[in-house]
Amino acid sequence: MAAPEKPGVGRRRFLKSVGVAGAASAVAPLATIAEAQSPATPPGQPMPMPGMNAPAAPAYRFFNDIEAKFIEAALDTLIPKDAVGPGAVEVGVATFLDNQLAGAFGQGARMYLEGPFLEGAPTQGYQLPLTPAELYRVAIADVNGYCAKTYKKRFDQLGAAERKTVLEGVEGGKIKLDSVPGGTFFAMLYGNVMEGYFGDPMYGGNRNKAVWKMIGFPGAIGMYAEVIAEYRGKPYPVEPQGIED
Amino acid sequence: MATKLPPVDIILVGFGWTGGILAKELATTGLKILALERGGPRDTYPDFAAPGMHDELRYAQRHELMVDVSRDTLTFRNNPKQTALPMRQLGSFLPGTGVGGAGVHWNGVTWRWLPWDHEPLKRTVERYGKNAIPEGMQIQDWGVTYDELEPYYEKFEYVCGVSGKAGNLKGEKVAGGNVFEGARKRDYPNPPLIQTQAGMMFEKAAKEMGYHPFPHPASNASKPYVNPDGSAFGACHYCGFCERFGCEAQAKASPHMTVIPLALKHENVQLRTNARVLRVTMDSTGKRATGVTYLDARGQEFEQPADLILLTAYQLNNVHLMLLSGIGKPYDPASGQGVVGRNYSYQAGGGCTAFFDESVHMNQFMGAGALATGIGDFDGDSFDHGRQGFIGGGTISTSSSGARPIGYHPVPPGTPRWGSAWKQAVAKHYNHTLNVGSSGSNMSYRDNYLDLDPTYKDPFGRPLMRMTFDFKENEIKQTAFMAEQCAKIAQSMNPIAINKTARAAPYSIVPYQSTHNIGGAVMGTDPRTSAVNRYLQVWDVPNVFVVGASAFPQNASKNPTGPVGAMAYWTAEAIREKYLKSPGPLVSA
Numbered sequence: 001m002a003a004p005e006k007p008g009v010g011r012r013r014f015l016k017s018v019g020v021a022g023a024a025s026a027v028a029p030l031a032t033i034a035e036a037q038s039p040a041t042p043p044g045q046p047m048p049m050p051g052m053n054a055p056a057a058p059a060y061r062f063f064n065d066i067e068a069k070f071i072e073a074a075l076d077t078l079i080p081k082d083a084v085g086p087g088a089v090e091v092g093v094a095t096f097l098d099n100q101l102a103g104a105f106g107q108g109a110r111m112y113l114e115g116p117f118l119e120g121a122p123t124q125g126y127q128l129p130l131t132p133a134e135l136y137r138v139a140i141a142d143v144n145g146y147c148a149k150t151y152k153k154r155f156d157q158l159g160a161a162e163r164k165t166v167l168e169g170v171e172g173g174k175i176k177l178d179s180v181p182g183g184t185f186f187a188m189l190y191g192n193v194m195e196g197y198f199g200d201p202m203y204g205g206n207r208n209k210a211v212w213k214m215i216g217f218p219g220a221i222g223m224y225a226e227v228i229a230e231y232r233g234k235p236y237p238v239e240p241q242g243i244e245d
Numbered sequence: 246m247a248t249k250l251p252p253v254d255i256i257l258v259g260f261g262w263t264g265g266i267l268a269k270e271l272a273t274t275g276l277k278i279l280a281l282e283r284g285g286p287r288d289t290y291p292d293f294a295a296p297g298m299h300d301e302l303r304y305a306q307r308h309e310l311m312v313d314v315s316r317d318t319l320t321f322r323n324n325p326k327q328t329a330l331p332m333r334q335l336g337s338f339l340p341g342t343g344v345g346g347a348g349v350h351w352n353g354v355t356w357r358w359l360p361w362d363h364e365p366l367k368r369t370v371e372r373y374g375k376n377a378i379p380e381g382m383q384i385q386d387w388g389v390t391y392d393e394l395e396p397y398y399e400k401f402e403y404v405c406g407v408s409g410k411a412g413n414l415k416g417e418k419v420a421g422g423n424v425f426e427g428a429r430k431r432d433y434p435n436p437p438l439i440q441t442q443a444g445m446m447f448e449k450a451a452k453e454m455g456y457h458p459f460p461h462p463a464s465n466a467s468k469p470y471v472n473p474d475g476s477a478f479g480a481c482h483y484c485g486f487c488e489r490f491g492c493e494a495q496a497k498a499s500p501h502m503t504v505i506p507l508a509l510k511h512e513n514v515q516l517r518t519n520a521r522v523l524r525v526t527m528d529s530t531g532k533r534a535t536g537v538t539y540l541d542a543r544g545q546e547f548e549q550p551a552d553l554i555l556l557t558a559y560q561l562n563n564v565h566l567m568l569l570s571g572i573g574k575p576y577d578p579a580s581g582q583g584v585v586g587r588n589y590s591y592q593a594g595g596g597c598t599a600f601f602d603e604s605v606h607m608n609q610f611m612g613a614g615a616l617a618t619g620i621g622d623f624d625g626d627s628f629d630h631g632r633q634g635f636i637g638g639g640t641i642s643t644s645s646s647g648a649r650p651i652g653y654h655p656v657p658p659g660t661p662r663w664g665s666a667w668k669q670a671v672a673k674h675y676n677h678t679l680n681v682g683s684s685g686s687n688m689s690y691r692d693n694y695l696d697l698d699p700t701y702k703d704p705f706g707r708p709l710m711r712m713t714f715d716f717k718e719n720e721i722k723q724t725a726f727m728a729e730q731c732a733k734i735a736q737s738m739n740p741i742a743i744n745k746t747a748r749a750a751p752y753s754i755v756p757y758q759s760t761h762n763i764g765g766a767v768m769g770t771d772p773r774t775s776a777v778n779r780y781l782q783v784w785d786v787p788n789v790f791v792v793g794a795s796a797f798p799q800n801a802s803k804n805p806t807g808p809v810g811a812m813a814y815w816t817a818e819a820i821r822e823k824y825l826k827s828p829g830p831l832v833s834a
Contacts, residue, residue, distance in 0.1 A: 077663075077664070078663040079664075079667075079668055080665055080668075082668070084665065085672055105307065109315070110307070110308065110313050110314050110334070111314055111315060111334050112314045112331050112332070112334075113315070116700065118328060120330040121323065121751070122755075123323055123751045123752060123753040123754060123755070124321055124329075124330045125321075125332060125333065125753070125755045127330055127333065171662070194651055195306055195651050198301075198651045198654065199302045199650075200300060200302060203302055211650070215650060215654065215672055215676070216676045217650045217675070218610060220296055220299035221296050221299065222299075222482075222483075222611065223482040223483075224482065224483040224484065224485075224610075225439075227611070228441065228483045229439050231608055232440075232442050232445070233442045233445075234606055235606050236606070236608050243297060243299060243300060
């Protein structure tokens with residue numbers, strides 16, 4: 001029942017054009033962007049080499065090694081570790097994102113992905129022919145491509161201030177990505193990061209309920225009929241509980 | 246090829262509140278009743294059991310209890326000049342699916358709409374004159390008044406075990422209740438829920454400003470309750486997982502634990518789940534429905550003949566099925582002719598978030614779906630909205646329906662969207678913040694409507710429905726006015742910061758706003774401007790009734806489930822006492 005592709009761009013054609021359907025052409029050269037240039041690579045750290053037996057990051061099911069570096073760097077920029085509370089990386093948000101993108105959400109379950117695909121107005125919402133997993137893949141390559149052109153480095157090789165500038169540019173649309181609207185990618189990334197950071201630990205983020213402890217959310221098990229009046233206006237300091245507790 | 250099944254007497258399409266009520270009320274006739282539900286069967290146990298139900302990601306973010314957009318969606322545009330594009334993921338509204346429908350995942354706010362809300366045209370002309378109605382606005386009266394509907398409101402409130410406090414008992418105003426409500430014969434069946442810190446702060450501020458605060462009517466039982474039908478409710482746990490979730494405590498009224506099991510006790514009532522009705526079949530005259538065509542879980546097509554068809558699906562699906570089946574004349578905004586798809590409306594809102602210092606502990610994670618303290622001083626015609634330059638109004642309230650942290654981590658204005666400063670603000674304000682919000686009415690307009698999309702189709706080969714909708718000047722003025730009142734109330738609580746929002750045009754289908762989609766098969770007294778008569782019977786096809794919020798000619802400020810339930814009882818009685826005795830039009834055109 002595929003709708004006619006005209007006047008929009010068909011999903012298959014779009015995927016081909018951004019390199020999702022075939023080989024991930026945009027990613028391979030990036031791996032070779034002078035990993036050696038990166039002072040951040042500690043000696044002895046295995047270096048991914050295309051075509052070789054590169055040891056993939058074993059914790060990830062969806063992200064390849066370069067994508068994982070990007071995500072970890074982005075998370076560290078969005079929610080860094082500091083005196084106030086945990087950073088997104090240490091509470092496992094990268095694992096959360098990886099699980100989500102490897103699963104039904106990433107595959108576009110419960111999305112309508114029939115063409116034709118037109119850009120539309122912002123009020124009409126998401127109109128790309130890409131599943132979330134495909135959008136991440138394409139956009140990460142795009143951002144790395146931009147960084148390679150601008151800084152001669154990948155995103156994860158930039159310093160904190162440059163990463164912030166790049167993410168702000170992607171979020172606000174100042175930086176034009178090659179194949180997808182950066183704001184659309186950023187909005188999805190941001191929403192998913194919030195899910196991982198604040199969500200139940202059983203999904204891989206918010207490890208040890210560290211974020212719930214930080215804000216004072218008592219967790220998922222609450223039955224408050226007996227305490228709602230007693231603690232009205234008072235602190236309610238309890239050890240938060242997750243679904244698995 | 247469709248397999249033809251033996252006929253039944255009555256088919257219900259969709260098995261939520263309206264389908265459940267009609268099935269239960271018609272069961273005693275002994276007629277063969279068949280409910281067809283596109284989703285699956287569900288029950289409190291095991292489907293809504295805690296702690297699994299308290300999963301914000303699965304239910305609030307991934308919408309486990311809602312429609313699957315890959316199968317059920319529509320196209321959207323702001324105005325007829327645009328090309329409508331598909332809603333590719335859920336956002337602005339969250340229709341339910343499965344047994345119990347959206348009645349499973351609602352918050353439980355159970356209003357009676359004001360007398361004004363039932364006849365806004367008549368009363369506007371009386372008070373402000375014809376010229377007060379702006380060009381393009383096409384509000385109209387229900388054809389059923391509040392007084393006529395009063396007993397049916399009461400019936401639904403007692404079925405739902407509503408917790409609340411009357412404000413107008415037989416014309417006597419009662420302090421502490423909503424003194425602006427229409428006269429009621431009985432108080433609510435249960436006392437109000439326990440008030441929160443936010444509610445008390447709101448109440449104090451509102452009283453000091455001369456307003457009339459009251460607890461919102463909540464179908465979250467404040468104590469164990471057995472309704473007049475014998476359905477047993479547990480007391481609310483105040484767990485804070487209500488809207489978008491099922492209730493493990495049987496404390497939130499839902500069709501799956503009230504009317505539906507009572508209907509299914511009768512041998513003559515049958516339910517088929519995972520049965521997707523594709524269309525209503527019509528005879529050659531186009532004036533009589535002969536049954537429905539549906540797919541089962543395996544995708545096999547069946548033709549189910551019946552004498553009487555009751556469309557009891559979600560508002561959008563009721564209208565979609567009418568358009569797909571050729572029931573009633575489709576509305577054309579250019580000529581103003583036709584009725585199906587006419588007068589689609591939504592909900593306008595605004596308000597503010599108020600931030601307090603760390604000595605004020607809100608504990609908003611302790612809450613119930615409909616737990617709120619509000620005022621009706623700016624609702625409907627309770628104030629002189631004519632002087633403000635708009636028609637309609639809003640309820641203003643602070644609500645304590647939970648503080649699930651993915652969705653709720655407010656920060657004051659000027660905070661960056663991310664980074665260390667953002668995190669610091671989140672940690673600092675999470676438990677020291679409240680919201681004062683307005684839920685505003687939305688009048689109907691000539692070019693806000695529903696029809697079939699010319700391009701996009703669903704996986705069953707049917708054209709998607711197309712929504713053309715935007716907020717108009719009337720609603721923009723109204724939400725700005727309401728946001729101003731919200732801010733004044735919040736300001737009087739001496740917060741350290743305030744974040745004001747008012748809904749503005751263009752309407753966007755992206756951020757969640759409200760699952761109060763209204764109209765498209767509206768009721769009335771004139772077949773030229775309404776699709777159904779005052780008994781929700783299709784003017785052109787008298788053996789089809791279309792029940793639900795699809796019938797409301799414009800939206801009031803208040804959640805529609807109360808009048809949806811009341812109208813379902815009203816319709817059931819008309820079918821039982823009038824239609825079945827003499828099948829045919831209940832009102833002559």
